[in-house]
Amino acid sequence: MTIAQSTEFPRPEPVGHGPGAVGTPDEFAQLLPQTRRALLHRLAVGQAEGRAxxxxGAVVRDGRAVWTGGRGAVAGEVPHGDVQYRIGSLTKTFVAVLVLRLRDEGLLRLEDPVGRHLEGTPVPDATIAQxxxxxxGLAAExxxxxxxxxAGELRPEPADLFEERPQRLPAGRHHYSNVGYALLGALVExxxxxxxxDEVLRREVLEPLGMDRTTPRPEKPYASGWAVHPWADALLPEPAEDTGLMGPAGQLWSTLQDLCRWAAFLLRGDARVLGAASLAELRTPAVPPESGTWDAGYxxxxxxxxxxxxxxxxxxGSMPGFLAxxxxxxxxxxxxxxxxxxxxxxxAGALAADLTGIxxxxxxxIPEPWRPLPGPLDPELLALTGPWYWGANPHALRLRAERGLELTPLSGAGRSSRFRAEEDGTWTGLDGYYAxxxxxxxxxxxxxxxxxxxxxxVFTRGPYEPSAPVPGGVDPEGWRV
Structure with a gap:
């Protein structure tokens, strides 16, 4: 096999389409030469040491690809940004967006049992969120x-996906399940x-985002999948099967250019596909860790x-012959x-994280310039800002854009949260304990x-303010020394 030299691709182009998805070229869009060299070095080390x-590889910043590079060869040439690779479980992120779209349209609720919408499943009580x-708690495979x-033809019906005991663990505990995403694909259909x-995906997500090189089956130019011998520099071709009903778990093929568009979407959203608030839900830990610290979640x-x-x-993502x-x-x-x-x-996962870190x-x-809120300013909202106390613990309430609020502890201990304004005059927590x-x-x-x-x-203007309805009341003699 001919191994071509590594390269940086030509001048990066904007990625994504629509509001909030396209970065505007500016003086900071072009990376410095030493940054580009560090990125190419990291990619080259990853390819050489991984024997790929x-x-x-690519880096997306401010809604645009700011660096792309290739190493090794596909058909004797350095792989460019339009070469398809199989992306495996990255497919699941696309399926999740389809499900959230259905929720936002009112066709389902995340707490619904899947059996309410999908007949014949052996796990009807599993919720869509689960x-x-x-x-x-479903089986992994x-x-x-x-x-x-x-071939997916070996499992032509949904019942063919499940063993006699489809649920292996009690619901509520994280246990990775490819077969669960097969059910979600069937739910979308x-x-x-x-x-x-995959047709729903093309019509509702890929076309609006300009991702015409993301497909369920490979389309030229694409890379062949290989296994590398563990003790010799030798290759073995891997099959590229159509996985049928298991497709939503890992079927898709895509390109570096398309995945740059997808990364920009996951960071910023696109009102034609899924808004920023729903994307924030995707990014929130769904099964909170039992301890206060964690390194990985879902x-x-x-x-x-x-x-x-x-x-x-x-x-x-991984499929035979591919990592993403x-x-x-x-x-x-x-x-x-x-x-x-x-x-x-x-x-591949560590390498992608390293590219962002570099x-x-x-x-x-470079932070965005500070700007005042767009007017007009509501004096009643402004009057709510400032110090508030939960018991004796001081907090600050700040006014944000679109009538939003942010509550932050001032003592170094306490719970922070941002709040979205609702039409009924209340606010809904977006993150942290008060989400x-x-x-x-x-x-x-x-x-x-x-x-x-x-x-x-209860938050009051003063610490344990006697005139406020503090739960349990306030000692009538007040503070003392």
């Missing part, structure tokens, strides 16, 4: 031989009037990773993508603000 026939987050290397899930269709003090979201990874840092608006065509060897280390993000909880402004008989009620927690 070929490898491509299937998305791999917490339904379908019945029969190794599904990634055998059922609620889209029998249209195949949201609704995305993996979560804590690395060097940063929270990364995305997914890794996409990790995105929503706070820094940067993502790394890696594709390679070998069954094992390269640590950019942030060499070129820390999903309702914040209400309580008033006295004269209409003056009395206190804040946040999921039964």
């Amino acid at each position: 026939p070929s490898m491509t 299937l998305l987050s791999h917490s339904a 379908p019945r029969g031989p190794w599904w990634e290397r055998t 059922r609620l889209r009037d029998g249209v195949p899930w 949201g609704l269709g995305v993996q979560l990773l804590r690395r060097e003090g940063r929270l990364l979201v995305g997914h890794q 990874a996409l990790w995105a840092d929503a706070e820094e608006d940067v993502a790394g993508v890696v594709l390679t065509n070998c069954t094992s060897g390269p640590a 950019v942030l280390a060499h070129e820390p993000r 999903g909880e309702t914040l209400r402004v309580r008033r006295d008989r004269d209409g003056a603000v009395s206190h804040l009620d946040l999921g039964t927690f």
